[in-house]
Amino acid sequence: MARIHLDPDLAAAVEFDDVSLTMPRTTRRKGDGRSARLRRFAQETSRVSEPVLEEVTFSVAPGDRVAVIDQAKRGHTSELLRLAAGTLIPDHGHVRRKSAVIPILRRAGLVNAKLTVRQNIFVIGILLGLSPDEINERMDWIVETAGLGKVIDVYARACPPELRRRIVWTVSMATQARIFATQGSLIVGDEQYREVGWSHLETLKDQGVTFMVAGQTAPVMERFCTRAIVLEEGRVVLDGTVAEALTKVGRGAVKEDEDEPPVEDLDLLDNRAERDEWRSD
Amino acid sequence: MSIWRSRQALFLLVRRDLSQKYRKLRLGYLWAILEPLGMSVTMWFVFEVLLGGRKMGGQPYYLFLTVAILPWWWFTSGISSSTKAFAGFSRTLPVSVLPTQFSVVRVLITRTFDFLFSLPLIVFAMLITWTFPGIQFGFFFLAFAVQLVLMYGLSLLVASVSVLVPDFARIVRILLRAAFYLSPVLYSLALVPEGARTAAALNPLAGILTLYRVGWWPEEHVPMFGYALSFGVALFFLVAGIVTFRRLEHRILKEA
Numbered sequence: 001m002a003r004i005h006l007d008p009d010l011a012a013a014v015e016f017d018d019v020s021l022t023m024p025r026t027t028r029r030k031g032d033g034r035s036a037r038l039r040r041f042a043q044e045t046s047r048v049s050e051p052v053l054e055e056v057t058f059s060v061a062p063g064d065r066v067a068v069i070d071q072a073k074r075g076h077t078s079e080l081l082r083l084a085a086g087t088l089i090p091d092h093g094h095v096r097r098k099s100a101v102i103p104i105l106r107r108a109g110l111v112n113a114k115l116t117v118r119q120n121i122f123v124i125g126i127l128l129g130l131s132p133d134e135i136n137e138r139m140d141w142i143v144e145t146a147g148l149g150k151v152i153d154v155y156a157r158a159c160p161p162e163l164r165r166r167i168v169w170t171v172s173m174a175t176q177a178r179i180f181a182t183q184g185s186l187i188v189g190d191e192q193y194r195e196v197g198w199s200h201l202e203t204l205k206d207q208g209v210t211f212m213v214a215g216q217t218a219p220v221m222e223r224f225c226t227r228a229i230v231l232e233e234g235r236v237v238l239d240g241t242v243a244e245a246l247t248k249v250g251r252g253a254v255k256e257d258e259d260e261p262p263v264e265d266l267d268l269l270d271n272r273a274e275r276d277e278w279r280s281d
Numbered sequence: 282m283s284i285w286r287s288r289q290a291l292f293l294l295v296r297r298d299l300s301q302k303y304r305k306l307r308l309g310y311l312w313a314i315l316e317p318l319g320m321s322v323t324m325w326f327v328f329e330v331l332l333g334g335r336k337m338g339g340q341p342y343y344l345f346l347t348v349a350i351l352p353w354w355w356f357t358s359g360i361s362s363s364t365k366a367f368a369g370f371s372r373t374l375p376v377s378v379l380p381t382q383f384s385v386v387r388v389l390i391t392r393t394f395d396f397l398f399s400l401p402l403i404v405f406a407m408l409i410t411w412t413f414p415g416i417q418f419g420f421f422f423l424a425f426a427v428q429l430v431l432m433y434g435l436s437l438l439v440a441s442v443s444v445l446v447p448d449f450a451r452i453v454r455i456l457l458r459a460a461f462y463l464s465p466v467l468y469s470l471a472l473v474p475e476g477a478r479t480a481a482a483l484n485p486l487a488g489i490l491t492l493y494r495v496g497w498w499p500e501e502h503v504p505m506f507g508y509a510l511s512f513g514v515a516l517f518f519l520v521a522g523i524v525t526f527r528r529l530e531h532r533i534l535k536e537a
Contacts, residue, residue, distance in 0.1 A: 004378060023535055078375075087375050089531035103376045110376060119297070126290040129378040133289070 004086035010098040012059035013179050013210040014084050019093035021053040021079060052076045053083075054234040055093075062098065062178070063208040067216060067225040067242060071232040071249055077214035078105060080231070081181040084212055097179065101212075102128055104172045104182035111164040113157040117148055120156050124171045138174045145196060146170035166193060173200060179210040186213055186220055218251045283380045290379070291387060298391045313398040317354045321347045321402070328467060338469035339498035341410040347403055348497065349466045349490045352428060355396035356486065357457050362388050363436035364443040364450035367533055374537030381530055385440045389432060418496030424489045427515055431485050434519030437526045444533050465490050470503055482507040485515035 025048055053076065060066055068077045082088040083095050085103035110127075111120050121142055125135040143152055146166045151159060159167075172180070187197040201224065204211075213225065221228065221242050228245030230238040238248055284291070303309045321343070329342045339345040363385060367374070370384045377383070407413055414421075443449040464486040465473075473481045481487050482503065488511025494501045526533075 082375055085376075085378065087377065087537075088534050091531070100378060102378070105376050109372055114301075115297075122293065123297075126287075126293065127373055127377040127379060129287075131287075131289050132293050 004100070005096075006099060007096045008098060010096050011061075012096075013062045013064065013098050014101060014212065015059040015094075015096040016056050016083070017094045017096070019053055019056045019083060019090045019095060020051070021083065021088070021090050021092075022049045023052045023079060024048070025050045051234050052079050053090075053231075056080070056231075056234070056236055057093075058229060058236060058239055060210060060212060062210055064227055065205070065211040065213070065225045067221045067228040067245065068212060068214040069228060069230045069245055069249055070214075071230055071237065076231060076234065078183050081105065081183055081212060081214055084179075084181045099178045100129060100175075101179040101181050102172055102175050102177040104169065104180060105184075110168050111156050111159070113155070116153050116155055117159065117167065118152050120167060121171055124168060125174065128172060128175050130175055135174075142170050142174050145173070145200070147193065147196075162190065169197070173204075177209075179212075181212045183214045186216055186224065218246055221246070284383065284386055287379055287383065291383070291390065294387055295390050295394065298387070299394055302391075310398065313395050314402055317347075317351050317399050318402055320354065321350045321406075324350070324467060337467060337472065338465075339494065339501065341412055344403075344406040344410045344412055344497065345469075345494065346467065347406040348494050351396060351399050351402060352424070352490060352493055353461065353464065353466045353486075354399070355392060356428065356432060357461070358395065359389055359392040359432050360435055360439055360457060361450075361454060362392065363440045364453055366436065366440040367444045367536070371537045374534060381533060382437060382526060385436050386433075388440075389429075389436050393429065412497060414496035415499065417499050420492045420495050424492035427485075427492070427512055428489050430519055431489070431515040434515070434522030437522035438518065441522075441526045441529045441533060444536050445529065460484070460486065469498075469501060470507075471501070478503075478507070479510070482510040483514055485511045485518065487511050489515070 068080055070077045079088060081103060082105070083090055084097065085101040086095070086097065087103060110124055112123065115123065118139075121139065122132065122135055126132070130138075143149060146169075148167070151163070156164065156167075172182075186201070187194050205224075211224075213221075216225075225242050228238070228240065228242045229236055230245050230248060238245055303312065308315065325343045325346055328337055328346075336342075366385045366388045367381075370377075374381070439449070439453055443453070463481075464484055465481075470478070470481060470487060470491055488503070488508045491501055491503055492508075
């Protein structure tokens with residue numbers, strides 16, 4: 001039943017074989033007028049299927065640090081990373097992975113404001129496949145690395161986005177995975193914390209950990225990545241060095257991806273519907 | 282199975298869900314009891330005191346009602362919250378390396394604990410009516426197991442479809458209300474006319490609710506054929522749920 005299959009015998013770390021993917025998009029009418037609002041209302045549920053990736057084939061060798069760039073900047077890199085991690089299933093083709101790929105995608109948004117920082121560390125760790133015992137074991141490391149000593153039992157509501165990103169980043173690193181797929185700031189936090197982050201990444205680099213990164217600035221890519229893949233209209237148009245990719249896309253064109261704003265968690269056990277039913281019975 | 286491998290995590294999250302749910306309320310855990318208690322007392326008052334002329338089922342009726350209303354409450358709350366099982370976790374699905382059906386199982390187990398917490402109500406009903414079960418009480422556990430299987434299948438089915446068709450949650454609510462009156466919660470299956478009994482047994486809840494009751498009222502037993510039909514349909518829903526989920530899984534993931 002497992003959604004994510006691992007191929008320990010695979011030579012490559014991650015392999016995309018003729019992968020195609022479409023994603024549903026909701027079309028919305030723009031404008032403020034009454035008729036625009038009405039149309040928007042009527043169209044709200046109309047969905048179109050949009051091709052995102054077409055016949056993408058490449059393989060990432062163990063130890064590679066690949067920058068993924070979407071030339072059109074329509075954000076299709078996150079779908080590629082999700083496919084790599086296995087949290088999306090391609091419509092066509094196969095994705096194979098040698099070991100678990102840890103996705104680091106929605107950073108601040110993943111932290112639940114209603115829980116304490118410690119509880120959040122548990123929940124995020126569990127999502128990333130750690131067992132509660134492993135989290136307990138690595139708790140000290142997480143607290144120390146992310147500098148959470150003072151806020152560990154504070155509700156995450158009080159944490160600034162910067163700190164939330166740091167929590168997610170550190171917990172992801174605590175998985176000690178051999179392959180990471182990250183989007184947005186690879187290095188998070190203020191000046192001081194960036195140094196901690198870089199030194200950790202340098203260690204992972206020496207250990208031959210594989211990275212697929214998207215949404216980075218040019219200096220970060222130049223410092224960290226060994227290879228770059230450029231996508232355009234869902235196809236791979238360039239697979240080469242970072243310098244080649246930056247020449248093709250233009251240095252100024254690559255920006256750091258913004259986080260989506262944090263939202264309050266949906267109340268899972270909100271049993272309002274049942275209570276309505278109870279009343280009418 | 283992969284769910285089994287993440288059981289530790291599952292129970293941690295279920296514990297969190299439960300404590301979060303009950304901590305918010307002043308009466309806390311008592312709500313697990315008060316909601317079904319309110320329902321059973323109302324039903325008892327209407328059907329035994331106001332309309333007491335015709336006997337609807339075994340005596341004492343209050344106990345007869347309570348034994349079936351608790352599993353019914355579990356069923357209806359479990360299925361209706363499964364409509365939100367995937368939508369409620371849409372933010373975590375893109376990064377979660379856990380099996381996709383994890384959130385359905387999480388909702389189901391949380392609801393199952395609610396049911397277990399409400400069981401003292403049956404003891405309470407037994408004490409005030411001073412009626413105690415015989416040896417056939419063992420069937421209570423069989424009924425529990427079959428209901429769990431049925432609910433797993435139905436939850437998967439309902440959760441998968443309602444991600445893709447938002448209207449489905451409302452349809453489910455109407456169906457659940459209909460199922461309340463079509464299932465032998467308020468009445469005994471023996472009251473169903475002879476000709477309609479096979480049709481009634483097609484409802485998996487008919488067999489399950491009857492099994493819950495036979496410990497106190499052995500005369501409630503339906504023929505073997507009735508159970509086979511009920512449990513066959515429950516099994517059918519299990520298979521249908523798993524098949525539907527597998528076919529829709531890639532689309533569910535895209536919605537996140």
